[in-house]
Amino acid sequence: MENSSDNKNQKKEFLGIMFECCHVYGRIYKNKIGNAYNGYCPKCMRPIKIKIENGGTSNRFFNAG
Numbered sequence: 001m002e003n004s005s006d007n008k009n010q011k012k013e014f015l016g017i018m019f020e021c022c023h024v025y026g027r028i029y030k031n032k033i034g035n036a037y038n039g040y041c042p043k044c045m046r047p048i049k050i051k052i053e054n055g056g057t058s059n060r061f062f063n064a065g
């Protein structure tokens with residue numbers, strides 16, 4: 001019955017990004033579906049979303065713009 005709880009097998013994957021709005025480095029976390037990373041700027045709470053294509057992201061750095 002390992003699959004009965006989906007939380008246990010899920011890794012908490014995150015992406016480190018530079019938030020250009022405040023010039024701070026932060027982490028955003030993969031959403032439940034696994035098709036994007038979602039997060040907020042730690043300083044101004046600006047929301048950011050990075051789409052994941054084909055199970056990976058093509059760029060190493062993202063800006064919150």
Ligand SMILES: [Zn+2]
Pocket residue numbers: 019020021022023041042043044045046
């Ligand atoms: Zn900010």
